[in-house]
Amino acid sequence: MAIGRVLFTAGSIARRVGELAAEIRRDYAGRPLTIVGVLQGAVTFVADLREGLGPQVAVEFVEASSYGDGTEPQGPVALGQAGGLDLAGRDVLLVDDIVDTGRTLAAVRSEVEAMGPRSVRTCVLLDKPSRRQIAVPLDYCGFVVGNVFVVGYGLDHAGRYRDLPHIARLELAGR
Ligand code: XMP
Numbered sequence: 001m002a003i004g005r006v007l008f009t010a011g012s013i014a015r016r017v018g019e020l021a022a023e024i025r026r027d028y029a030g031r032p033l034t035i036v037g038v039l040q041g042a043v044t045f046v047a048d049l050r051e052g053l054g055p056q057v058a059v060e061f062v063e064a065s066s067y068g069d070g071t072e073p074q075g076p077v078a079l080g081q082a083g084g085l086d087l088a089g090r091d092v093l094l095v096d097d098i099v100d101t102g103r104t105l106a107a108v109r110s111e112v113e114a115m116g117p118r119s120v121r122t123c124v125l126l127d128k129p130s131r132r133q134i135a136v137p138l139d140y141c142g143f144v145v146g147n148v149f150v151v152g153y154g155l156d157h158a159g160r161y162r163d164l165p166h167i168a169r170l171e172l173a174g175r
Pocket of ligand 1: 038041100103105
């Protein structure tokens with residue numbers, strides 16, 4: 001396994017995140033917003049997005065994992081911490097690093113919907129539509145990627161490569 005081609009440079013990510021933040025800021029126009037980020041991959045994206053959003057933004061995180069140390073989902077999506085959130089009546093923006101099969105975002109969304117928010121929208125940095133198993137509406141999306149495993153900018157493989165400033169392809173034997 002090795003790092004392959006750089007797909008998105010640090011500069012192009014920063015530009016796109018700035019554009020998304022501007023779009024979200026316009027859409028919510030001064031309404032208080034609660035970001036619910038999905039740990040751990042979305043931490044870098046949430047931090048950068050938050051910077052462009054201005055005041056009146058609360059940030060919470062939920063834990064969701066189904067990948068373990070592999071590159072394929074391993075069993076049901078396990079959610080942690082969501083029970084401690086109070087999202088009733090809030091405008092919620094779910095933020096994840098990447099949507100692949102859609103199982104994680106769908107699971108987090110249904111958990112959040114059950115808390116009675118005023119509205120729920122979704123924002124992902126990367127969309128991998130070729131792998132989708134569950135349809136999930138994406139309101140804001142940074143980039144579309146093909147059927148490749150990507151790392152960097154918060155995305156990891158078995159805990160590695162998260163700190164790369166760019167997003168690169170991970171070369172897997174046989175894929
Ligand atoms: P699902 O399949 O539930 O996946 O939509 C969402 C979660 O899976 C992880 N994921 C990846 N992580 N490179 C990664 O580093 C990838 O190419 C990749 N594809 C999916 C990620 O944690 C995401 O939240």
